[in-house]
Amino acid sequence: MADLRSNFIGIKSPNPFWLASAPPTDKEVNVRRAFQAGWGGVVWKTLGSEGPPVVNVNGPRYGVVYGADRRVLGINNIELITDRPLEVNLREIKSVKRDYPDRALVISLMVPCDEESWKAILKQVEDTGADGVELNFGCPHGMAERGMGSAVGQVPEYIEMVTRWVKQHSRMPCIVKLTPNITDVRKPAEAAKRGGADAVSLINTVNSITSVDLDLFSPQPTIDGKGSHGGYCGPAVKPIALNMVAEIARNPATHGLPISGIGGITTWRDAAEFMALGAGNVQVCTAAMTYGFKVVQEIISGLRDYLDDKDIAMSELIGRAVPNVTDWQYLNLNYTTKAVINQDACIKCGRCYATCEDTSHQAIEMGPGRVFSVKEEECVACNLCLDVCPVENCISMRELAIGEVDARTGRAVKPYGNWTTHPNNPMSQTAE
């Protein structure tokens, strides 16, 4: 059976599944329940400086985007960092760590952008016995207005400066949590690395308005008739997160920098995808907020089964897909596929026909008896038909062999050739 034990920048945990710094990790009672359910680690909800704690709104904190059957696809929140006194949190962290020495316990931090503030809190965290710190440079609401959170994360120079302070004043492993609310995520990652970060974690939440109340004409969640943007997370942000993880993983300047993957991880499959793109471990929040802590059990069994089926170790999964992430210009433009509809599996809903006819290339024919078939002479292999088909594996893409004639172009399929050498490219490096 596959070994899921994880050693992430020296922090050991029985599995690579941590709860992200968020509402589920704000209190001892929650964290204990998480560990009992089987989570390998927890990033404690962000602590702030000593003094009067932050205050939260007393109205709704969350907005939700639903899929079919009210399945939660995304949650937006306007909650701030912990609103409990620092000493209470520190005491509880110490107590939990004492009882769960085998689990990873990392403390998320966000204090004002001056060296003394960071120095002070690092000392207090070290005293709890926690395994490491995560610098919250990502929170996009509330704290950013006060010059913290994503206000730091959006300025690479600040990231580098604060990271350097942290590494200077603490021996603890340091993870820098990045905001996606930026144009090029490689820049803050590079800054974190320059500052001496042991790892980056990403993504934090995405600036968002989830919905508008059409009676009140106010964004939701609505607080006394007004709403402000919140941070969006959950399955809906996973594609954004995967791309950012991959960008950092394949960037020569940050290649090899450990990554803790975050963003909509709900099932073992999501976790495996993040790991394949270079995440050494993953952090989860929305899935737990939607279904409770027990979801980790499926994530554990699923990844284990997958690794066993593939007969690979977890370390072999991590980063395995990174070499296959490339730029568009290197994609094989001669690679040709055609959609094929399995008539035995087809339930004759006609969605492939509607979408191809209305919005694509008119490459599906509707015959008598609602028999849908692909017109290869029109099919550009966009695969939208496959995407909208309600039956998994009913439509597949058939790969044309080299030399086979593409009915659409009338030309034989050629071996690998990309845009850099394509005759239509004015910058083409090879002359015809």
Add this chain to the structure above:
Amino acid sequence: MTNSQLTPGVVPGRLPAESYAANFSDVAPPLDRHEARVAADRCYFCHDAPCVTACPTSIDIPLFIRQISTGTPDAAAKTIFHQNILGGICARVCPTENLCEGSCVRMEAEGKPVEIGALQRYATDHLMAQDGHPFRRGTATGKRVAVVGAGPAGLSAAHRLAAKGHEVTLFDARPKAGGLNEYGIASYKAVDGFAAREVDWLMGIGGITLASGKALGRDITLGSLTADFDAVFLGLGLQGVSALGTDGENRAHVAHAVDFIRELRQSGDLSTLPVGRDVVVIGGGMTAVDAAVQAKLLGAQNVTIVYRRGQNRMSASQHEQDHATHSGVRIICNAAPLKVHGNGTVREVEFMLTREGPSGLEDTGERFRLPADQLLRAIGQKLDGVPTGLAMSGGKIAIHGSGRTSISGIWAGGDCAAGGDDLTVTAVAEGRDAAEDIHAQLMEAAHG
């Protein structure tokens, strides 16, 4: 006098008083908002959807389900009513397993269709629970149309004609409008006076005058109608009932199932309705099932449906048959009645076992008897009292095009017209289409 299920003969009050309300409650309780949302989620919004093709009134089912799923059930109801103004009763009585739901692609996928009928009921109930009527009449045309028969075909025709701005007089032989919806279907399919409420709601469009208690051939004639009106639509239904042609059929407590159902539907107190201990129903259609199940629900101890052909030939849908057997009704197939035994009153019915032969049903020579103190005939209705002059086809009024009869200015639709399948929803479609044709012809004449 207290009767029980065991009391011999045809007697009332076989059940405790409180059982009647429970037994005759809604057979398919409505979906609540949550259930409707969940059910609507299952629709794939198919292209050129097979369910629409399968619906005799061509309701845009994917669209109305999408409207439910986006929280606009009233828009969904208008989508339904635009095609089928009796979408409320059709949601309750349509054999959906043979129509929309039977063709749902989810049948192919999982063998479990989208609950189209229940969703249609959800939407139509939602809109009908509000004040007012969803459609407005067009400009008055000054044309007058007579609609004879206030059943599904006639109501549908009358509504569409009124919507077009014509003045409609709706004649019916019975005291109440609604036809089979009011008098001919099992009461648990349309509880709380739904049929009557639906008629009232439909009439809310205005421009329809109901003339009840007026029978064609008795109180009105085709001649007077054609003289007094610009067009006539006949939605007469099938008033005649078929006899068994069996020895002893005239004994007491041998009755027509349609009469049994009608009395039950119009009864103010079901505990006063007499029902046999051993009830035998002859037939294989919806009427047989409706009569048999209701006899059971009234407290009959043994109820048996006997059908002369094989089960696959029964016109009652599988869903209806299952409903009967789940209600405790026994179904015997391949048995035809030979003789009704008894001494003044029916006591036993003798049957022969049959089989399908090359030239039709054959007698296997085997015989059996069923005890019966009540025998109900449900072997089909036929058209009676058609005015002379109308061309007929297969015992029904011959029509061509959208319900045009052999006489210019007279249209027909529903069960009385040839070619239909004796379904409420088909009658609605025929009434609607005839109304459109009448409108087109009247307007052409007006502008011509």
